[in-house]
Amino acid sequence: MTKPAIPIKAPRVLVVDDGITMRLYYRTVLEAAGFVVEEATNGVEGYEKALAQRFDLLIVDINMPKMDGYSMLRAIRRDAAVQGVPALTISTEAGQADAIKAYESGANYYLVKPVAPETLTDVARLMTGSGV
């Protein structure tokens, strides 16, 4: 499969998930939609990457080794160096309590696995305000 040409100002997405299949899935879907995708395999790595580079959207899994998604988002929101990048959590927990918990820890939106490719692209486009 040929990768689509990357637009000059392609929005950058950081995908943080410990599942290699999930990361490939997000990457494939988002790259097909014109996003540039970076990956991190746990909260610590995600936090470090989010500090080191500029992203337009963070996509964060909740249950991860080392540092879970909630803690990672809390850490990011506490850090003045990363000002207000929109964050989306995607987790298998489907309850409203989980949505509230995600919002409390700093997420801006919440999706439940499995996420259909169209939903993922739609949400990513909306949250980055990009027409890609």
Added chain:
Amino acid sequence: MTTPLLLRFVSEARDLLQFAASGLLALERNPRDEAAINDVFRSVHTLKGSVGLFDFPAFTKLVHAGEDVLSAVRAGQLPISSEIVDLLLDALDQFGAWLDDIEGRRGLSDGADGLSRDLTAALRALLPDDFGAAATTARSAGELASVDWLPDISEAERLEAFRAATSGSQLLAIEYSPAEDCFFSGEDPVNLFRQVRPLYGLIIEPREPWPAPEAFDPYRCVLRFRALTAAPRAEVEGLFRYVIEQISVVPVGPETLIAVAGEPNGGPVYGDFVADALALLAASDWEGLRRSVSALHELTGRHLFVASALRWLEAVLGAPAPDSGWVGALIDCIAQGSSVPVPPCNSGISTTPATKQPHSVTGPLARLSALARDILDGQRVILEMAAESTTFASRLTAVGCTAANVLRGVVRQSDLEAWGSAVEASLADGTPVAALAELERLLNASTGAPSEVTAADALRPEPTGTQTQEQRQAPARVLKVDQAKVDALMNLIGELVVSKNSLPFLAKRAEEVHGSREMGREIKDVYGVIDRLAQDMQAAIMAVRMLPVSEVLDRFPRLVRDVARKLGKRVELVIEGEETAADKNIIEMLGDPLLHIIRNSLDHGIEMPEEREATGKPPDASVRIKAFQEGDQVVIEVADDGRGIDPERIRAVAVAKGLIDEERASRLTDQEAVNLVFAAGFSTAAKVSDLSGRGVGMDVVVTTVEKAGGSVSLTSVKGQGTSVRLGLPLSMAVTRVMMVEAAGGNLFGIPMDQIAETVRIARGQVRRIKQAETFVLRNAVVPLVRLDRLLGVEPPLWFGDADQEEAVLVVRIGGSLTGLVVDHFREGMDIILKPFDGILSDISGYAGTALLGDGRVLLVLNLKELL
């Protein structure tokens, strides 16, 4: 993209399984090993997330059950035991086996659902009873968006619910839409729903209009259950914990139940009552009002509107502390003779707003999708939350950025700027007030009709999108074509093949009738070209449908290995000629018969290694599957070097089962005896083995293969092995028939593969045995049947000399020969067989029709039904 994703999944899942298995073993050694339980839990949890991307419901369900058990273990609700570890390891093994299936065939094996159900049940049985209650804190029911069906509940039941609510219970409206396939997973929606107690006003109705009777599928559940209950939410969610995604609930205030309805009655005859009642209300004299209402109620016909209002008044006044707003509204109802809106409760009784008010769909935001509106609503929720001071600025910026991104290009630039400055203002004063107000303004810019999507909808799991995604992103180079289209093309080409046959006829006419040899020759030349093209086209379209037999053979190595291991036998499988191609339909139909033959061979044919060595054979048995093309047939031979079939035993079993009598059994040749295994109802296995199937014999193999126009033969040498040979047409699309003339000059087609030979016999050679005619064909007595008689036409009476010959078509049906007397033999030809449809489809005895080159219709006989 799916294949790399699937492969990635398989390899990741294998790693996770390995990891989980070693963690489980560590846990068994040291149940307090928290790191181990966390590792195992996380592996299974990650597996659950990944498998959800694909459409393997059996897999997903079992992973889910495993995760629940591990979650209970991790929470300390379930002490780890060897039993639990064993079951979990079983589940892991099962996942491993499914991964093999997925890798090999891109799907789960047939028994997956059953296996999954059994293991899931075993795992769930481990869970402590209160696990569901704990689980509901993690998984809760969705919010019900609309309760506009409340007035559909009968007044009596609404009154009952109202009384429950005003005496302190919180009412919940529940809507339950069971999964369409719920009957197959053993769910009983009605029973489940009725366990909710107390239940008021159960409404059961179809979710969609009932289909026409002929399209009705009784196994599909399309019901929707709606009701009110006074049960606590946690209890409802506990009851529905396994189908929590199928229910939605919302608290309802008692005032939403008040709806006055009834027949109107003319004139303000209740003026006195209204005046009195208003005075009593003003004085809060509930007791006096109660008496007054009850007196009037006695005098009022119960179907009247006023009576309904009075009943509600009685109910409202029956509460410990009647709500004066409701009383006033109901008195207004009586005064005006029509419904007036009932205000929300303003007294001590607690009510919760029915649902979060959905937002505008008419203003500039109408151009926003439901998803966009939901994201914006999420930002509002975030702003409303109390934030720690350390994260306030960052979170507000994120909200500002997210909302601006969603709104970009949808709202006016001025709105975007207003939003930006509101966020700035909030940042400056450290409270979200300004931003919240602006967001509310944007969201409520023009509140109109309620939108159909609420946050709850968006929070519900998305339906799996794997398939749509496959369709969307399939590589463009391979054209996926509906098989029906290929079939249609095939049929057209078939008709072309047939209609070109009229050209030689035309050429002959040109010569004979019009006397133009020149013209005749030119037509023949053209015919030659068209004939070649038509044949090429036919070959090309056949090639489109051709698949290698490896499509079916590929699954056997593993199957043979597993089955042999299970039986303790040692078998080497050799597959030859797997590249041999045949029509898709043939390939698809081959799977089951082959599976059956191979299982039979492994189960009954192959001996145990010791037994083999004792008879001087190598301990490793061999099963050889050989596929090759022979003429216009695909032949598949399955040969083993096992113990072979003992004709004596077959005779004994056949007699014992009453298939034949003893005398006939003793006269059968050995080969005929061996062929008895094909007889319906014959199965030599003393007990039904779980390997060679559910008690079906080789007769099923024969039926399936013959249906596809093929044949089965079996040869066996006792002590040396058995060989089964399947012969199948390369394609089922074109049938070769022989035409015969019968019933007074009419043409009939008989499928060529049923014809053994054609003979001519002198009438004197026809022997009569009682009523039946027979003749002798090479030392065998063959029954003789007159086609005319089969077709319901009395054959012409015969007087005359015994030397006159009869045309006899010898056909082979179900392994035995029959002579069919016809008037004349005609040529053979390729036809496209069209089965009868419509009102003709019930006619038996005919396989269908075909169009002849000269426009006539040929009826093709189904001899199996006729004879």
